[in-house]
Amino acid sequence: MKKVVLHIESPDGERTASLDDELSIGRTELADLTIGDSGLSRKNTTFFREDDDILVVDEGSLNGTFLNGEQLSGGPRILQDGDVVKVGSDTKIRIDIGFGGSAVATAPGPNDQKQAARASVIEPVLQPVAASNAEPKAGGFPTVLIAAGALCFLIIFGSLIALLIVSRSSGATGTNNNRITVPVASSKVIPMRVIDPLGGEDEDDLDDLIASWETEEKELDAGTVKDVAVTSNDKGDAGLNVTAAFLADRQAKSLEARNGETGIRPAGLDVPKELFGDGVIKQKTKLKEMNSSGYHQPLDFAELAEKRLAGDLIEMPMATNSFYLAVGGSAGEGPFQAFSFKDGDADIAPGSPKYQALQKLASDFAGQKYDINNPNDRKQMRMRLLRMFNQRAKPILEEIANAYFQKFNRPLRVTSLTRSMDYQISLNATNPNSFKVRGDGSLPPHTSGCAFDLARKHMTAEEQNFVMKKLAEMENANKLDALIEYGTNACWHIFIYSDGLPPKM
Helix, strand or coil: CEEEEEEEEECCEEEEEECCCEEEEECCCCCCEECCCCCCCCCCEEEEEECCEEEEEECCCCCCEEECCEECCCCCEECCCCCEEEECCCEEEEEEEEECCCCCCCCCCHHHHHHHHHHHHHHHHHCCCCCCCCCCCCCCCCHHHHHHHHHHHHHHHHHHHHHHHHHHHHCCCCEECCEEECCCCCCCCCCCCCCCCCCCCCCCCHHHHHHHHCCCCCCCCHHHCCCECCCCCCCCHHHHCECHHHHHHHHHHHCCCCCCCECCCCCCCCCCHHHCCHHHHHHHHHHHHHHHCCCCCCCCHHHHHHHHHHCCCEECCCECCCEEECCCCCCCCCCCEEEECCCEEEECCCCCHHHHHHHHHHHCECCECCCCCCHHHHHHHHHHHCCEECCCHHHHHHHHHHHHHHHHCCCEEEEECCCCHHHHHHHHCCCCCCCCCCCCCCCCHHHCCCEEEEECCCCEHHHHHHHHHHHHHHHHCCCEEEEEECCCCCEEEEEECCCCCCCCC
16 A cells, blocks of 8 residues: 655644644644644645545635646546645645555556557457467358457457546546546545635634735834824824834844744743633624624724724834834825725715815824825824724724833734725735634624733743743733644734723633
């Protein structure tokens, strides 16, 4: 029996897996083998054996499965030794096919099969016919006729065999670059093939929401950020006074080189059980409570401005000694637009309620003035609106950041706070691992004002373990729920309770 080993390189590191019968790969426990690659669907790709063949099939994944650079579609495909399968954002799987026992053999390629087919036709013709001096019996057939009949039978039989082999080499359902697509025996138990516009993702499943909506912005360029110089102190806004130079200093300090291994899974990483997944259930329940209580998620920047004016959300300083906000890197300079799920983006008419909200905020943004007809001013307003947060979340972020700063003398890097739906969609437009927007039935965590992300892949294991221990303590005190994320956007996703109460489970 062929010995098959999958050599896997992923954000988790390198590993091997034996293929004895069937093995599925994905982002969640729905797969046999879970890989921390955010580009994977919940159940992405399955490898399995069918008699002597080794096959691979895509499970209707959002980002696809690529065999030697060619995207798979349709039914399973036969694998050869040395083939490379790419899945997710950054996962490669090399196929190693060996053979049990002492016999050495190689899997026949398409050319070998065609040669075998030609040989099966030619060889019977070349078989010598034994000479015979025996006289035919009376009323019998001459020996030469019997031999000719036998030869014709062999030719026809050989041709049928050749046709079967050639049809197998060209594929029962067609070929693609000499790769073989084969039907699978109905008696073989194989996974269901999901054809879904969401790539098998569930828009009501928070785990999928987090993995697919957690799109990281462009790295913030501190040189494009203007100083915040407010004059109003009615709501404690004096703390917002931060210079762009101080932001740049905190950014450099946070990302400075470490003494020791950093990354998604540095040696010695010890993830507490609290960060493994119960938060998915708690967050999903709390978000449903927010939806049912009438919370309106901000669909565009005008609605973020309305929440700022009403005091529903507060603005956070873009940097302090203990943290800096790496948000707004993807903020644009274009005119503000309105968004709805029904009509998409639309111009905001002067004098409309949304225009009036933007104009009112621009004329007195905590004492600072902006011109909504000026592209750079629009960009600065967007950056400040993306620094909005639920008021209960501010002391929680500060508690985590202050503890980390006291221990390591570095600021935490915060990569997202509140996002409007249209801003989130603009990020997803360049992210293949995102939901197609189909309606407003679900509430992505970052439109709730209650979620924030802390980047971690620039940290050592000691730093990460310290933060996770702190998060676990705060979760056990019912202050928050935290999840660890892997893949390209390696971070801690943290969710606080809008009313200060944990969900009713």
